[in-house]
Amino acid sequence: MKKINQFFQTYIQAPWRTQLQWIGLFMIALATIGIVSAFYVNVTSRKALAGREIAAAKENILAMQHYISELESEIAAAGSTKIMQDRAADMGFIPAEPEEFVYIIVPGYTPKPAFSLAPKAVLNPATVLLPEYTESLFDWFITRGQP
Amino acid sequence: MIDPKRWRYQIIQLILGIIGVLIIGKIYSYQNNSILPDDWPDEGEYRYVTLSPARGDIYDRNGNLLAGNLTVYEVVVDMDIVRANDNAESIALVLSYNTELDYGELIQNLYDAPEEQRYLFLADYVPYDAYKKIDLIMEDLKLKPETPSESTLYGLFFKPHYQRFYPEHSLASNNIGYVLRNNVGHFGIEQNFNSLLAGIPSQEWVPVDPNRAEEIPQVEPGTTLILTIDREIQSSIETILENTLDESGAESGTIIVMDPQNGEILAMTSNPHFDLNNYDEIYASFSNEAPFNRAISQAYEPGSVLKILTLSAALDTGAVTRDTTFFDSGSIVVGGVALYNWDGGAWGSQDMLGCTMHSLNVCYAWIATQIGTDNFYAYMKKFGLGHTTGIDMAGEAAGRLKLPGDSDWYMVDLGTNAFGQGLSVTPIQMVMAASAIANKGNMVQPHILYAKVENGVQQNLSYEVVGKPISPQTAQTTTDILADSLSSETYEAAMVNGYRLAGKTGTASIPVFGGYDPSLTNASFIGWGPVDDPKFMVYIWLEKPKSSTWSSEVASPVFKEVVEKLVVLMGIPPDQIRLQMAGQ
Numbered sequence: 071m072k073k074i075n076q077f078f079q080t081y082i083q084a085p086w087r088t089q090l091q092w093i094g095l096f097m098i099a100l101a102t103i104g105i106v107s108a109f110y111v112n113v114t115s116r117k118a119l120a121g122r123e124i125a126a127a128k129e130n131i132l133a134m135q136h137y138i139s140e141l142e143s144e145i146a147a148a149g150s151t152k153i154m155q156d157r158a159a160d161m162g163f164i165p166a167e168p169e170e171f172v173y174i175i176v177p178g179y180t181p182k183p184a185f186s187l188a189p190k191a192v193l194n195p196a197t198v199l200l201p202e203y204t205e206s207l208f209d210w211f212i213t214r215g216q217p
Numbered sequence: 218m219i220d221p222k223r224w225r226y227q228i229i230q231l232i233l234g235i236i237g238v239l240i241i242g243k244i245y246s247y248q249n250n251s252i253l254p255d256d257w258p259d260e261g262e263y264r265y266v267t268l269s270p271a272r273g274d275i276y277d278r279n280g281n282l283l284a285g286n287l288t289v290y291e292v293v294v295d296m297d298i299v300r301a302n303d304n305a306e307s308i309a310l311v312l313s314y315n316t317e318l319d320y321g322e323l324i325q326n327l328y329d330a331p332e333e334q335r336y337l338f339l340a341d342y343v344p345y346d347a348y349k350k351i352d353l354i355m356e357d358l359k360l361k362p363e364t365p366s367e368s369t370l371y372g373l374f375f376k377p378h379y380q381r382f383y384p385e386h387s388l389a390s391n392n393i394g395y396v397l398r399n400n401v402g403h404f405g406i407e408q409n410f411n412s413l414l415a416g417i418p419s420q421e422w423v424p425v426d427p428n429r430a431e432e433i434p435q436v437e438p439g440t441t442l443i444l445t446i447d448r449e450i451q452s453s454i455e456t457i458l459e460n461t462l463d464e465s466g467a468e469s470g471t472i473i474v475m476d477p478q479n480g481e482i483l484a485m486t487s488n489p490h491f492d493l494n495n496y497d498e499i500y501a502s503f504s505n506e507a508p509f510n511r512a513i514s515q516a517y518e519p520g521s522v523l524k525i526l527t528l529s530a531a532l533d534t535g536a537v538t539r540d541t542t543f544f545d546s547g548s549i550v551v552g553g554v555a556l557y558n559w560d561g562g563a564w565g566s567q568d569m570l571g572c573t574m575h576s577l578n579v580c581y582a583w584i585a586t587q588i589g590t591d592n593f594y595a596y597m598k599k600f601g602l603g604h605t606t607g608i609d610m611a612g613e614a615a616g617r618l619k620l621p622g623d624s625d626w627y628m629v630d631l632g633t634n635a636f637g638q639g640l641s642v643t644p645i646q647m648v649m650a651a652s653a654i655a656n657k658g659n660m661v662q663p664h665i666l667y668a669k670v671e672n673g674v675q676q677n678l679s680y681e682v683v684g685k686p687i688s689p690q691t692a693q694t695t696t697d698i699l700a701d702s703l704s705s706e707t708y709e710a711a712m713v714n715g716y717r718l719a720g721k722t723g724t725a726s727i728p729v730f731g732g733y734d735p736s737l738t739n740a741s742f743i744g745w746g747p748v749d750d751p752k753f754m755v756y757i758w759l760e761k762p763k764s765s766t767w768s769s770e771v772a773s774p775v776f777k778e779v780v781e782k783l784v785v786l787m788g789i790p791p792d793q794i795r796l797q798m799a800g801q
Contacts, residue, residue, distance in 0.1 A: 107244040108244060118428055124427075135271060135438070139271055150384050171790070185278060185443065190677065
């Protein structure tokens with residue numbers, strides 16, 4: 071007890087120590103504010119950059135959609151009925167007549183399926199996402215705990 | 218005692234404090250955009266934008282694009298920038314050189330723009346190719362910062378948007394319809410499914426703040442439609458119709474090809490055709506008020522093709538059987554009015570095959586009297602006459618079926634209606650009614666939409682049986698009579714070697730004020746095949762043909778020509794081979 075009292079006495083008698091303590095506290099506070107601010111700036115700047123990238127990506131998507139649409143139309147125009155018929159005629163092809171056909175049975179032949187532009191709509195779509203993508207950490211612990 | 222070194226600590230404290238405050242101040246300045254450009258948007262700033270989704274594409278049943286979109290550009294200049302750089306002449310020169318815009322007009326517009334006007338609209342619908350050329354020049358100029366400002370294109374902006382494009386031009390134009398520049402569909406598919414195809418255009422305030430980029434809406438394109446139309450069949454029947462009109466001198470023509478088992482329209486055409494990319498041509502074609510699609514919009518008196526419905530009704534009610542005979546004396550009086558055959562002759566004793574084969578009006582008027590007035594009209598209604606079919610296209614007409622009790626119905630109408638005069642139907646109504654005969658008594662609704670693609674998912678549409686006006690046995694007997702009739706010499710022009718087909722001609726007088734025109738007719742033909750498993754039903758209507766007034770001479774050969782194309786394009790082997798293959 072005596073030693074502790076001596077320590078405090080010594081400390082009180084040396085005011086520069088108190089000052090140093092205040093400086094230390096101030097610097098810790100300053101450093102904390104600085105670090106937090108730096109993190110904040112870092113995060114917000116990254117968010118702003120990501121936002122700019124998203125906006126740019128959305129503009130790119132629009133531009134690509136315009137471009138794709140343009141190309142699709144160009145391809146369709148290049149393969150239109152009249153152009154294809156003219157090309158066929160230029161290459162010496164002539165339309166076949168019914169009596170010119172020879173029908174044969176090809177074992178294993180399956181007729182061409184109906185044209186499909188996208189997957190068919192299903193009333194009860196099967197779950198395609200694995201549980202890992204949807205369950206919480208808590209759910210995961212419970213699942214792991216089960217036999 | 219005062220520590221002589223205390224001032225040192227105070228100085229250190231002061232210096233560190235200042236440094237710390239400076240660091241935080243700098244961080245604060247970063248955070249508050251002090252390094253961002255002057256025009257950097259405020260957090261709460263919004264931009265008013267028009268979101269125009271791409272109009273949905275239209276495909277034929279095999280995936281060939283019938284209606285798509287081109288990208289075109291609106292040209293706008295920022296006059297503040299142009300004035301600052303004094304580059305109006307450069308802009309006008311580059312635009313006029315790469316587009317069809319006139320240099321003189323451009324430069325005048327640029328110089329005449331009011332001082333207070335900032336944005337000046339110069340042109341719209343500039344094609345993609347022209348835009349790309351100018352864009353390359355603009356990119357090139359960016360790499361040459363030493364370029365004098367009056368030679369730059371600063372202030373020139375292009376805003377892309379869509380324009381409807383029909384790669385097949387006039388093919389299936391009567392079915393597709395067209396879209397004006399306001400993105401509103403007119404006629405056909407474009408009008409009927411306008412709300413689906415157009416998507417949901419909107420005008421919204423969009424945040425400019427990049428931190429709110431996720432709030433920028435993504436525009437979903439309109440629904441894509443897949444039609445039941447087969448491009449190759451459509452092209453073939455359009456060519457056949459064009460040639461037929463030239464050869465026969467008919468004023469107009471219509472051909473429909475439908476799958477009688479499910480109502481899918483495989484091809485449908487009527488004249489005139491239009492290049493759907495050429496608005497001027499469309500308006501010019503409408504100067505005489507020609508119906509856009511006669512197959513569904515123009516009702517007419519069909520004549521003897523309607524006898525197939527009368528025959529079905531008579532067989533179904535039991536009023537006659539296939540072997541019932543009728544003695545044709547050359548005329549019959551119904552409602553106090555004498556009715557005659559097409560040739561004015563008397564054909565003597567005829568069974569139902571004979572009456573059908575020779576298309577005897579007198580016999581059919583008699584059949585109608587045997588069915589009875591109430592029954593006859595009940596059947597005609599069950600066949601859908603007097604009502605629209607509900608086909609999924611805009612502009613369908615209902616035709617007219619006068620009924621007992623109507624102020625303009627007379628007893629003689631029973632007799633004339635039996636052979637297709639005194640009532641009016643559209644070609645599509647006749648096709649739907651006849652589908653009941655071809656399809657074992659099941660009448661299917663004609664439709665042109667095969668599937669729609671929305672949100673990346675394709676939804677195929679099912680067909681609908683809209684009625685069962687006759688029994689399967691009646692349908693079979695009627696089909697047999699029509700097939701036997703078609704096999705006779707009378708219909709030689711319509712026969713196709715190797716295929717058993719059912720069919721009937723129709724030559725109808727054309728009503729004029731006070732009676733019927735003695736010299737003009739409507740020539741029609743309805744037929745289907747192969748009769749045991751029908752894959753196609755063909756309807757032909759030629760209005761006022763001049764080479765011959767008789768359907769058997771002008772419409773029957775067209776039926777044959779169409780069927781010869783169909784069996785090739787649809788891969789239908791002759792009956793004998795088909796049955797052999799089915800047996801193996």
